[in-house]
Amino acid sequence: MTADNIRKRGYITYEELKARGLLPPEERMLKGPVAIAECPEEIPCxxxxxTCPSRAISKKVIYELPRIDxxxxxxxxxxxxxxxxxxxxVIDMSKGDRAYITLPHEFLPVxxxxxxxxLLDRKGDRVGRGRVVRVFTYRRTYVVTVEVPRDLAMEVRAIWVEK
Ligand code: SF4
Ligand code: SF4
Structure with missing residues (x-):
């Protein structure tokens, strides 16, 4: 399976993530927050x-896709x-009709x-509005958790701050 279509398009789709086995099983999604690596390129990274403090992410060789336990x-x-x-x-679908997406944010304003x-989808299109519930920084990247309608949990992957 090549990443050519993804490169040309500039973003990965939900179906492509699923086909690559990059999504957690539904029962795990319902248990609480869990990481998803939307990383389809075989790159030496x-x-x-x-970095994972729980040693939950692995690669047998450095250029294969990351696998999360x-x-x-x-x-x-x-x-x-x-x-x-x-x-x-990080996606949390354990809390009723709301979902919580933790995403990286490198724009201003903070x-x-x-x-x-x-709320923006993978393509950058506006898909709704949400509320920020947590912000912290790690190596100068803002890590933002946003509350979104549950049906947008697998769509929202960025935010735009109006100020
Ligand atoms: S290998 Fe890991 S750290 Fe590197 S780009 Fe992919 S998801 Fe990010
Ligand atoms: S660093 Fe990422 S993969 Fe590791 S425990 Fe935290 S959220 Fe999960």
Whole structure:
């Protein structure tokens, strides 16, 4: 399976993630926050592997796709800030009709807890509005958790802050 279509398009789709086995099983998604590596390129990078405090991410050789042991992942979000490709996300679908997406953010202005923000999908299109519930920094990247309608959990991958 090549990444040519993804390169030409500039973003990966939900179906492509699923086909590559990069999504956690549904029962794990329902248990609590869990990381997803939206990283379809075989590149020599292991930042997520060496950064994860739970040793939940592995690669047998440095250029293969990262594999996450979703049972070891605590959903801490460290890998979200560490990934130089902005390809790591944490999804929490354990809380009823709302979902919580933890995503990297490298734009200004900096979002603050309580802010209402515009939700963007992988393509960069606006798909709704959400609320920021947590912000921390890791290696100068803002790691932002945003509350979104549950049906957008697998769509929202960026935010836009209006100020
Ligand atoms: S969210 Fe935390 S525990 Fe899970 S893979 Fe990322 S760094 Fe590891
Ligand atoms: S750190 Fe990011 S870009 Fe590097 S292998 Fe991990 S997910 Fe891919």
């Amino acid at each position: 292991d930042v997520c592997v060496v 979703w049972n070891k992942c605590t959903g801490c979000g460290i890998c979200v800030g560490a990934c130089p490709g902005l390809a790591m996300f 979002p603050r807890e309580g802010d209402e923000v515009i």
